[in-house]
Amino acid sequence: MDTKLKVSVIMLGVKDVARAKEFYVDGLGCEIEQDFPGFVRCSLGEGSSSLALYEWEAVAQDAGVSAEGFGFRGSSFHFLTDSREEVDEVMRTAVAAGATVVQEAAAATWGGYSGYFSDPDGHLWKVATDS
Template identity: 75%
Template sequence: MSLQVNVIMLGVKDVERAKAFYVDGLGCGVDQDYPGFVRVSLGEGSSMVALYEWEAAAQDAGVRAEGSGFRGVSLHHITDSRDAVDEVMRAAEAAGGTVVKAAAAAQWGGYFGYFSDPDGYLWKVTTAD
């Protein structure tokens, strides 16, 4: 058996706000759209992102919905240029995201920055080298 990640589910406080961020702000395509649940496409060859109401997502998993702070998870988008990193960072901020760490050269020779979506999920945007 080969394990694959087909969909990354994010529990969000406001599905419509999250949908606007990912679709209108970052250009993702809508794959499914239901009350309380939206699944967006990140592009060919990539996993999809499901946006599910926070409380409903916790209930679905049988866990408590309370919790805050860093969850030890970040989503990564790897590009081939510094300009592409800067473009994604600008788009995320314009769409209502927060720049957590401005894009800058890294010690290892690459270039990267972090933003968070409106629900606080971290995205690292980086060059491959």
């Protein structure tokens, strides 16, 4: 068997599934694939992984770890766009949906253009273009 690693679903532990659902579905336009009490799975578009929103405590319990923790979690999600205008548009849309700007979009030292926002639970998203 030739198995290659791929990410089928990205699951985020969230404090309030209804609020997270509103942010990602109503605010950012994700489409619901499954919707159950305490759990929602969304499509991020063709060719992308799905996004699952699951109660924070339930994720920790499922994994057998403590739900306590704070600060930077050592990961971020990246949305690569085709233009600076699209970066700015995504940032504005995220903020209108309830995101917090962590780093304003600006020219990057590596030659591109990028910014960071966090969702209502503090998960970091980088929006960038290399043009």
